Amino acid sequence: MDDSELISQILNGNMNAFTFLVNRYQKLVVHITGRLIQRQDELEDVCQEVFMKVYQNLGKYRNECRLSTWIATIAYNTSINYLRKFKKCDEVNPDESTVFRNLTEYKSNDFEKADLHRYIRDQIELLPVQYRTVLTLFHLEEFSYQEIEQITGMPEGTIKSYLFRAKAILKEKLKFVVDENSLRKVKEITHE
Amino acid sequence: MNKEELDQLIDKSFRTEPGFKLPADFAQKVAFTVVRREQWKTDLREYLYLMGVLLALFALVSGFFYFVDKDFVLKSFAFLSSNLVQVISIVFILNFIFFTDKVLLRLLFSRWSKT
Numbered sequence: 500m501d502d503s504e505l506i507s508q509i510l511n512g513n514m515n516a517f518t519f520l521v522n523r524y525q526k527l528v529v530h531i532t533g534r535l536i537q538r539q540d541e542l543e544d545v546c547q548e549v550f551m552k553v554y555q556n557l558g559k560y561r562n563e564c565r566l567s568t569w570i571a572t573i574a575y576n577t578s579i580n581y582l583r584k585f586k587k588c589d590e591v592n593p594d595e596s597t598v599f600r601n602l603t604e605y606k607s608n609d610f611e612k613a614d615l616h617r618y619i620r621d622q623i624e625l626l627p628v629q630y631r632t633v634l635t636l637f638h639l640e641e642f643s644y645q646e647i648e649q650i651t652g653m654p655e656g657t658i659k660s661y662l663f664r665a666k667a668i669l670k671e672k673l674k675f676v677v678d679e680n681s682l683r684k685v686k687e688i689t690h691e
Numbered sequence: 692m693n694k695e696e697l698d699q700l701i702d703k704s705f706r707t708e709p710g711f712k713l714p715a716d717f718a719q720k721v722a723f724t725v726v727r728r729e730q731w732k733t734d735l736r737e738y739l740y741l742m743g744v745l746l747a748l749f750a751l752v753s754g755f756f757y758f759v760d761k762d763f764v765l766k767s768f769a770f771l772s773s774n775l776v777q778v779i780s781i782v783f784i785l786n787f788i789f790f791t792d793k794v795l796l797r798l799l800f801s802r803w804s805k806t
Contacts, residue, residue, distance in 0.1 A: 521718035533711030638705035
């Protein structure tokens with residue numbers, strides 16, 4: 500069933516079609532929302548709010564963009580509003596210094612104990628919210644720059660800059676952690 | 692580690708799903724919540740329509756009788772205004788019973804059925 504058929508079914512009151520839509524897009528919503536709010540215990544409530552908004556506004560959806568882009572926009576705005584309401588303001592508008600502060604907190608011994616892949620994932624979660632957002636939308640959900648611009652309202656140049664800087668930060672972090680002993684581990688994971 | 696290997700590793704990490712999960716029955720839960728909220732809205736709208744209809748009927752009947760028997764309507768209003776507290780209490784109780792029957796109980800039953 501394609502998206503337009505699904506929408507018309509939902510608008511006609513078919514709740515099974517809505518359940519189908521939730522199942523189809525819940526992964527997208529959970530990726531965006533999860534990466535932004537980073538709280539498993541509140542994730543379900545925020546995701547539910549996203550789909551409630553999707554249901555309430557489905558009649559206003561015009562085929563100007565893909566349904567996934569439209570839903571991602573709702574997920575992004577809902578998550579940002581959640582952060583503004585319940586979290587510190589610097590999470591939404593981070594200070595650049597906080598990005599680099601984490602670098603100096605690193606101790607090389609910790610790396611030896613931790614799984615490398617997990618370590619990098621953890622470092623991604625430590626990036627500022629805008630960086631995490633564009634990384635998730637671009638790399639994980641494979642949205643184009645134009646679509647990310649539509650979802651987040653950030654100019655294309657800013658998106659590219661965030662993507663570049665996020666990678667640069669991670670490289671910088673890995674420069675601190677990758678030593679001769681860990682090189683072997685890196686190769687194993689890379690050639691999996 | 693050379694630059695390419697590092698890039699490859701970071702790119703792979705970017706494409707790795709974050710570990711956040713939703714319960715398996717999430718879609719059903721959302722659909723249930725949607726139905727419940729829509730039902731609550733429908734019930735409330737229905738209640739407000741009925742209240743509007745009752746008030747309109749009351750105004751219509753009063754207006755009609757005003758032309759038929761003006762004295763009777765004026766006396767009735769004088770009686771109502773002289774017993775204002777009792778009248779308001781009765782109207783409030785009747786309205787509450789009506790609201791409970793049309794909206795509140797339905798909402799509570801749907802909430803209880805969820806648990």
